[in-house]
Amino acid sequence: MASKIKPSFETTAWRWMRYSGILLIPLAWFHVYLQDVIVGVHAINIDYVAVRLADAGWVTYNFFLLLFAFAHGMYGLRQVMFDYVHKERTRRIFSILLLIVWLVISTIGAIALAMGARPELVQ
Amino acid sequence: MAAPSTPLKNTVKGYATYMGREGHYAFLLHRLTGLGVLLFLIIHILDTSTVYFYPSLYEHAIELYRATPFMLGEIGLLFAVIYHGVNGLRIAVTDMWMPKRWAIAKQRVSVRVALVVATILWAPGALVMFYNMLLHNFHIDLLAYLPFGK
Numbered sequence: 001m002a003s004k005i006k007p008s009f010e011t012t013a014w015r016w017m018r019y020s021g022i023l024l025i026p027l028a029w030f031h032v033y034l035q036d037v038i039v040g041v042h043a044i045n046i047d048y049v050a051v052r053l054a055d056a057g058w059v060t061y062n063f064f065l066l067l068f069a070f071a072h073g074m075y076g077l078r079q080v081m082f083d084y085v086h087k088e089r090t091r092r093i094f095s096i097l098l099l100i101v102w103l104v105i106s107t108i109g110a111i112a113l114a115m116g117a118r119p120e121l122v123q
Numbered sequence: 124m125a126a127p128s129t130p131l132k133n134t135v136k137g138y139a140t141y142m143g144r145e146g147h148y149a150f151l152l153h154r155l156t157g158l159g160v161l162l163f164l165i166i167h168i169l170d171t172s173t174v175y176f177y178p179s180l181y182e183h184a185i186e187l188y189r190a191t192p193f194m195l196g197e198i199g200l201l202f203a204v205i206y207h208g209v210n211g212l213r214i215a216v217t218d219m220w221m222p223k224r225w226a227i228a229k230q231r232v233s234v235r236v237a238l239v240v241a242t243i244l245w246a247p248g249a250l251v252m253f254y255n256m257l258l259h260n261f262h263i264d265l266l267a268y269l270p271f272g273k
Binding site: 018021022024025028029032033036037038040041042044045046049050053066069070073074076077080083084085086105106108109111112115116117118119121122123 | 130131134154157158160161164165168169171172173174175176178179181182185188189194197200201204205208211212215244248251252255259
């Protein structure tokens with residue numbers, strides 16, 4: 001039965017791309033429109049970030065953005081890489097490198113989100 | 124003698140010479156906007172993380188984003204985020220509910236519709252960002268030039 005076949009990693013990853021992509025339309029659009037258009041970079045400073053990161057709702061929102069957008073982007077980059085790299089072994093090496101980059105940067109972002117801004121340390 | 128072909132060379136040559144028209148341009152724009160947004164996203168996650176790891180550095184990062192070339196880049200970024208979403212939705216909807224629209228003739232329409240929709244969603248934000256850039260970086264208030272100015 002076709003329905004009994006356990007989906008492979010690639011199938012699961014493909015689904016992730018589609019579902020995260022659909023979710024990112026409201027999430028990322030609202031984020032960019034709010035911060036870059038309505039608020040604007042001239043009104044953003046560390047105090048503004050500190051207020052937002054003190055709010056559990058915005059932290060959750062940003063955490064979802066970090067999770068969905070960055071994983072979506074890094075998997076997309078892996079697909080682009082596959083267009084240029086055809087050797088199985090090289091593909092595997094690049095995939096692992098991308099995974100490490102994704103893990104490291106995601107962890108840095110997640111820690112900053114969880115801990116919040118520290119404007120009192122600005123010199 | 125012809126230079127040896129490599130995957131990279133083949134791809135770049137293919138991008139430049141493949142005459143797939145609309146579907147091909149949508150693919151190129153989707154890829155370009157995706158890579159552009161990813162590049163910005165990596166920088167953005169790291170610079171915003173300085174609010175916790177190195178707070179004194181954050182103000183410098185924001186200062187950069189306020190510079191004119193960066194603000195122009197942000198207007199482009201807004202288009203990239205919106206176009207990638209609209210075209211992604213076109214791909215998902217076509218795949219899931221109307222696969223017959225993958226026909227080349229139908230795609231010629233859907234690709235244009237996606238571009239128009241993305242431009243309509245982008246334009247108001249782009250105008251506001253451009254207004255803010257002139258206001259803060261050049262001290263030009265475009266609203267003052269309106270006939271019924273503020």
